[in-house]
Amino acid sequence: MRTRLSLAFLDTATPGVRQLASAVALVVALVALAVIPDIAVEVPLVLGASVMIGLATLAAIVLPWERWNDRWTLVIPLVSLLAFGIFRLGTGGATSVFASLLLLPVVWIGAERGRICVAIAGVGTAIAMALPYLVGAQAWVPQQGVRVLFAPLIFAMVAAVVNELAAHGRRQVAQITELAREQERLLEELRGAEGFNRSVWNAIRHQAVIITDTCGRIVEWGPGAERLLATSRHDAVGRSAVEFLQPAGSEGSHGLEFESLLTLAEQDEIADGLEVRTSEGDLVPVDVTYTARLDRDGRALGYILVAHDMRQTREAARLKDEFVGSVSHELRTPLSSVLGYLELARDDEAGLSETQSHYLAVADRNARRLLALVGDLLFVAQVDAGRFPLELERLDVRRVVRACAESAVPTASAAGVTVSVEVPEHAVEARADAMRLGQAVDNLLSNAIKFTPAGGSVTLTVAREGDELRIGIADTGLGIPSEEMRRLFTRFFRSSTSTRQAVQGVGLGLNITRAIVDAHGGRIDASSVEGEGTTFEIWLPALGA
Template identity: 45%
Template sequence: MTLDRWLSRIPLESPSVFVKLIPTLVGFVIALGLSLIPGVVADHIPLFVGFSVTVMVGAVLLATLVPWTRFGAGWSVIVPLVAMMSIGLMRIGTGGSTSSIGVILLLPFVWIATEEGRRNIVIAALGIFLVLLGPIVVAHTPTSPADLIRAFFSPVIYAIVAAVVNEIAHRSRAQLAATRAAAQQREELLEQAVRTQDELVLNEARLKTANRLIQSIWNAVTEQSVIGTDLDGVIDVWNPGAEKMLGLTEKQVLGANRKVIEFHLVSELEDRLRDMDARFTTVAGMDDFSALVDTVRAGYADVRDWTYVRADGKQVPVQVAATPRLDENGHRVGFIFVATDMTQAREFARLKDEFVGLISHELRTPLSSILGYLELMRDDDESPLSAEQLQYLGVAERNAHRLLRLVGDLLFTAQVESGRFPIDITDAELRSVVAASIETATPVAATAGVALVSDVPDEPVEVRGDTVRLGQAVDNLVSNALKFTPAGGTVTVSLRRDGDEAVVAVTDTGIGIPAVELSQLSQRFFRASTATRNAVPGVGLGLTITKAIVTAHGGRLDIASEEGVGTSFSLRLPLETPRPVAEAVPGAETTA
């Protein structure tokens, strides 16, 4: 084995006890060789030299055979103490206090002084004191005062040196530990940086893949227009669907600082602002934009029918879902408008209305005939029916009347969609209308276990309108309230004057309606999710008919609801003579 390979196996960072003994052992061997040369040592005592060699051999055996790692670190100083004793015996055998061999005492002394712990300062100084005192104890000749002074004074100097060496070693160890810790920390940081770099590369690849996917999806949305704006309505997002629907490219819109209200009918924005009781101004800006996002600003999504105006002036009926745009902190930074072209849907609805109107007319005649023959059977005195037959006849009559009412509702909604339905404008007294509705609904309320409360003033409240149609509207509201109120709840029907309006309010403590669905309640056949979830019967025509009747009388229908708390419908009619919105058809048949 070469010297370099041998030295490479020495654990320099944490040397073993034998490795630490090697410098002392080398110095001892050199001193022993010098002592055997004739004339080099003046006073040679072979016995002490032999003892010295034996003790050093014992030190070597202790260093190599004893597993010092199993003991505490402080016990390893036994080996340098034994070596120091061996050197002391060598010193006695080679001239005592005058021997030059004593200089190698520094090697085990420094070894002890550099070990961790302040006690090693005392151990090193005490070992030196015993070794220096040895020649005086075993001397055959009188000891001089100088030898005594040297024997007691030298350990003090050695103790000071040991303290300095111990402190330097302590600081060196602390600095080495800090350096190792810093190196380990740098290594950990480097490993972490490598891992982070790998994660960044992976995340970047994932992000590119996600961006490609999102871009593909974005480009594939061509049937819906997606328009994004900032808080002021300036467009900053324009998808291919918007380009197809409105006839403008992304560059034409985003680079021109255009606003979303530019693609809306001004008349629809004005109507919406009036419905919001907002003050309309002729200045295009936030007032117009508020018509689109007022509900969204309140914290709800808004789905509403609008009309878009293309770049070529063509109008496109659309259904727009407006939602907020949020940043990473959840703060609103703009709005998103997703529009669906309703041209085909409107055409289908028109064809459906024509079909419904045709079928309704065709169904009325046979139903009326059925009811007529049923009445003849009931009134036939020559062949009277039995009690059981009368019971069956009653079931048939009730179902026939129910079908006739449904046919009437379908026919009425078809007339509403066409812009023409029959109303007969006369002087109408609302107290009697409300009282009749309450009287009709009282048995239903009692059966359902719902308290029906009337709050009607003593003085008359008169409007210009169709008494039958107004009664139909109030009946619909009261019937709905009873259906959606569980047993033990309350339905309150009130009538009051509010400025130049008469207000009929129907308030219940029922299941309520989700806020996002309030704007859709007047759509035909629409039913709230709370209604379908609770299996409340109905076809979704009552509110459509009610709103049409109120609108025809120049009034409006206000709705307020909270899911799980209840709903309030307010039917507002002008006290002065209105100009009907729908055209009255004199002498037309009234459908109940």
């Protein structure tokens, strides 16, 4: 590699630098002539050769060779080759010890581009070697003729090797140059991308972006984190991310492991119910999302946590709930009055025509639907405010389920849906509020009937399994798309199935049902296959016999 690059240097260096070797070699030869008295010297020839080398060196340095074709630079080594031939002639001719000087211009000529340079080196060397015989300074001797033929051949072979190595060197230099350009281009792109990423990073000021390693130690702390937590990057890097996070209402006790945070965020996509404590001691409610930080092989290097400031969102939700609760409360009184007067009007059936009775029945039905909606809104407001009253008692759940099924029979019959109940013979008891639990079952049963086409069926089951009891409501209806199951219990959410079928409702029933079940210390599960049906299961702590 080093040889090839050094030979490539002969191709890229200036003529003055390349000629420097011949000039130095001539000076060394002249010093040798002065030191060694036994060498026969013809002063005019040696002086002439020295002048030629000097002029060639001066020309190599002074003339603007870069303006001309590269081939013109061959004039300098050819002049040097002839000068060294004359120098050889003046220091003994065929017996001169300075024949090796011819090698220097030969190397220069051989390093030039093209195979023709090898031939030029061989012919030039042959002329230089034969110069004593061409000018008649020495008589032709067959033994010397062999040298005249053999030496140029050797020099030509040297020129050929140099030419090949120089070509390889030039190609490597070209490749290295191209790689350097490509590297510079990539570095420029990398600098641009880094500047862009830095600009984006600095622009994220309304979310706290925290980058950690796999153990949860902070390795980068965004401007938004500095703003939200009033903590500088210098003070945050190296600490655990959960030092800044705690469950809401934990009063300073974190009670949160980094793995638990990731599991919570992974399951729910957003870890809510958390707070961050600023350096001033203020608590800020946040939701946290995270993304794994991967290397190019897909291995986790750490995590990117994004904490969203929920103060404005929570305040807006609180104001909305207050507004809904206030409006619902104000609507309930006039609605009750309307229903009372409708009932009085319908009692006087003797004075009403059939059409008038029908109109009053429609008005009464819609007023009751509106009153039920107002009741749902008030119930939701009570849940949000933490004022959710329950009258708990020892309750046989079978009785609640049978009552709900009996109440739903007229609606189911009108829709062509069969309702069946499967309960065990022995009591299945829980500590529950009969009215609220009945409301939860009614909501699920009502939905099942709405979304089951005529000819379908709805089955209610009650069973005890270990320390829990299960209330199941299974239908053979339209089902719910799998991508919508996650949002099923979200307030005001209506599935695409209900939208397509134009089923009445505002999306509060399932949210209210889950709130009731949660208040009883239970849980609710749902599974569905689109086009086959849906199953809801309420699980409650069971009481012993």
